[in-house]
Amino acid sequence: MKKKRKGKKMLLTRIPPIPIPHLKFSPPSDRTPTLIRRRKLGAISSCLPEPEERKVHETPPVQPRARTPSHQLARWSRARALRSGRRLDRTKLTANRIPSPPSAPNPTDEGYSTDEDDGTTNGEATGPLEGKAIYMVSDGTGWTAEHSVNAALGQFEHCLIDRACSVNTHLFSGVEDTERLMEIIKQAAREGALLLYTLVDPDMAEAAKHACRLWGVPSTDILGPTTEAIAAHLGVAPSGIPRGAPGRKAPLSEEYFKRIEAIDFTIKQDDGAQPQNLSRATIVLVGVSRTGKTPLSIYLAQKGYKVANVPIVMGVDLPKKLFDIDQEKVFALTINPVVLQTIRKARAKALGFGSDVRSNYSEMDHVREELEFANKIFAQNPVWPVIEVTGKAIEETAAVVVRIYHDRKKKYFLPRISKRY
Amino acid sequence: MKKKRKGKKMLLTRIPPIPIPHLKFSPPSDRTPTLIRRRKLGAISSCLPEPEERKVHETPPVQPRARTPSHQLARWSRARALRSGRRLDRTKLTANRIPSPPSAPNPTDEGYSTDEDDGTTNGEATGPLEGKAIYMVSDGTGWTAEHSVNAALGQFEHCLIDRACSVNTHLFSGVEDTERLMEIIKQAAREGALLLYTLVDPDMAEAAKHACRLWGVPSTDILGPTTEAIAAHLGVAPSGIPRGAPGRKAPLSEEYFKRIEAIDFTIKQDDGAQPQNLSRATIVLVGVSRTGKTPLSIYLAQKGYKVANVPIVMGVDLPKKLFDIDQEKVFALTINPVVLQTIRKARAKALGFGSDVRSNYSEMDHVREELEFANKIFAQNPVWPVIEVTGKAIEETAAVVVRIYHDRKKKYFLPRISKRY
Known part of the structure; x- marks a missing residue:
């Protein structure tokens, strides 16, 4: 039987989530932790003294993307064409590409960091973002989402390499509660992002689907159809417990x-x-x-x-x-x-x-x-x-x-x- | 524009596929190559002398799984229930599990190897197979299929760990022509396997879908919906060229x-x-x-x-x-x-x-x-x-x-x- 969320939460806090020092919006030169917040980051323990807990932000009101209906229609007509297996005329598509939302995300917007890339990790999006955003949301490690999106983006190299199109991916892993999920989807709506998710908890997956529909965020369940096919094949229901959650049995x-x-x-x-x-x-x-x-x-x-x-x-x-x-x-x-x-x-x-x-x-x-x-x-x-x-x-x-x-x-x-x- | 298959094949043979020595159905003690066949295994060159080429087998006739309609119905009812987000009663499911096809695969069947595992790779299926078969088919490396199926199987650990159910996965990677694809699907039909695929070539994906429907093989396109969602988001058609194919641009x-x-x-x-x-x-x-x-x-x-x-x-x-x-x-x-x-x-x-x-x-x-x-x-x-x-x-x-x-x-x-x- 599927565990109830409440029970799961209790399990999740078996090892009490102890806060992690967290810098937030401080200039890069300032290395002193100024704000500390309590967040679940898997089963982490720390030797820090008990910090002050503070709610860092209020959820800003949703501002759905300003997009004309014709754009939206054109977009879904293309999506349907792709789904039906009809071939797309790429030159037409390129000419017809949906323009970026009129107002590019403001670098001083809460959602963005303005600090410079220190060059330690490659290909990482920094500063004000250009191009299309893809949000990847997972209640587990997020590696399946990352792997799949990376593989799928390989199908757009012809466009990515010459910078005719550019993509910023954002991985949100370990998203274990609906509240955080909703914040992410709202932000996706603001940024005009595509949301791709691997949420094994059926309630979370359902919530994501509904919220995306409500706020006009195009979305796809990456692993759901595969899991469903296996469930039907084995005649066994999936556990619905994300990887890394204590309810999950140890790896083989x-x-x-x-x-x-x-x-x-x-x-x-x-x-x-x-x-x-x-x-x-x-x-x-x-x-x-x-x-x-x-x-x-x-x-x-x-x-x-x-x-x-x-x-x-x-x-x-x-x-x-x-x-x-x-x-x-x-x-x-x-x-x-x-x-x-x-x-x-x-x-x-x-x-x-x-x-x-x-x-x-x-x-x-x-x-x-x-x-x-x-x-x-x-x-x-x-x-x-x-x-x-x-x-x-x-x-x-x-x-x-x-x-x-x-x-x-x-x-x-x-x-x-x-x-x- | 999408390349035509003919042009692609020519590109694929730019580096001529030179044969690989290949043992086939010889007893484990016999290490002398007895049959050599010409196969595409990516861009491989070998220093072997030109070997004798021989067609190794004829495609056996398709024997669709003997399954009563009620089983099939029960199966798809479950699949629909899963898709609709309805919760499944696992105990009921377990009791109701579809039995294995009456005749277990014959170990002397052409499709199986009877040699013993030498213990060098772990978890590898050997000898006569028990449990449900999952076929993974890819026209690229196959790693996305493997990664996704592995992640999805994590959702069935409760059943796999205690051996209440057992699964054999079979990865067929670099499947670049429809002929080989059809052989694999026919074999999947014989074994009562589920077929999960990542075929970026739209013709191949379409062929897989149709053949699976025709031969009653349950199937799911692993990466297709994600690629389609990205295509719609970017307004750009996917290239349809698998990873590793010469038409594909080099990795970033x-x-x-x-x-x-x-x-x-x-x-x-x-x-x-x-x-x-x-x-x-x-x-x-x-x-x-x-x-x-x-x-x-x-x-x-x-x-x-x-x-x-x-x-x-x-x-x-x-x-x-x-x-x-x-x-x-x-x-x-x-x-x-x-x-x-x-x-x-x-x-x-x-x-x-x-x-x-x-x-x-x-x-x-x-x-x-x-x-x-x-x-x-x-x-x-x-x-x-x-x-x-x-x-x-x-x-x-x-x-x-x-x-x-x-x-x-x-x-x-x-x-x-x-x-x-």
């Missing part, structure tokens, strides 16, 4: 620990370390410097694979052990020499190489020679699949590696990656 | 390189290494051994944060540098002593600790003392948020850290994590 612990073990192993085996352990790896990657062995290893480790990577350096013999292990788990990475040179130049600059011994690291002749040296090794080891990484994101190369790995291991009639839950 | 390179840099940095800073670099970190984690600092660091690094982690060991002073850096980026991890002891015992066993000097590592008195030692340090540094990791998955702790980090940095009226695309 065996898999969890194996994953941590894989990460520990992979870090220790990075960059050719401890070749004696190569036999314990699930996947072994070989390639010259800057073919992305390390990030690929880490990505695969997160998926539970124990990965070792072995660098190919011209004139240096590969560890003998590499040829003693099961050759079917070795994957070779290759890359276009021009692209590799560009990456290496950037790398050399970052590391501050000058005219020292490693200066040939990014020289074209050296790059070509090293890749040829690697290709010769690959030719001598025909069992190793040679994977072209040029222009591929880590995720894409990882998909290829995992696909070959499972194809070889499982020999399915229809190649697949299977998992038991 | 600045962000891409920053992410790789973050991973490189994080690996180098693991376990208290190079404290002189702490000032360059975006986030610094402190905690005793086995509070999950390393996997958490790696998870955050994948999201573009440069993370350093510093272990707390009883009687060992923390590096002075830790107190010189911006204290707002330091996060303390704490854990329940009983849980920590269990984790450490497993760890000690895995590492083969006997009665040596580190034998007190997992002793309860030592565990408690070390946690108290850590808590004293945390009390002396009240700016550090103390995050309880007991029973939390890495993703959950990461969500808490990132939320606090962004709240402190941005001081938004409604706390959020913003990003510009």
